[in-house]
Amino acid sequence: MAVAATPAVSDQPEAQTPGQIPFDLSQPPIIEGFTPLTKAKDESFKEKFLRKTKENPFVPIGxxxxxxxxxxGxxxxHQGKTRQSQMLMRGRxxxxxxxxxxxxxxxxxxxxxxxQ
Structure with missing residues (x-):
């Protein structure tokens, strides 16, 4: 004889408060005793490049x-100037x-x- 399996239904209410979504992916999780750092401003490629160049200008020069x-070189x-080519490769x-x-x-x- 086959017995039909019925899902177990709990009579207990869930542990969440009314109106609260269990997992809101748009917000960081709330962890007791932990305060996250504020998110830095998103910067474009140009802004980041200029900031990094100002911090260390020798890298782009190199x-x-x-x-x-x-x-x-x-x-x-390609022009057949082997001596000049060798000197430029050493310079590189x-x-x-x-x-x-x-x-x-x-x-x-x-x-x-x-x-800071």
Missing amino acids: CLGTAGALLY LRAF IFAQGFTVVAIVVGVFATALKPK
Whole structure:
């Protein structure tokens, strides 16, 4: 004999207050004893780029130097100027090193700067 399974229905009211949605994904969860930090203003790519450039201007300078040396070195290589091409590739390596050092110095400077 087969017995039909009926879902168990609880007579207990749920633990939520009237009018409250159990999971509102548009709001952060409320955790007792925890106050979240306020969300920083969303900034566009241009605003973030300008802010980061002002914080550490040597990184974009190093990137431009690296790209410039690479492009001129490839152009010289294509034209058959091997000596000039080699010198520009060495300059590219120097510019890359400069950029890496600028990034590391910027990271340490940001880490040591007191929080506002």
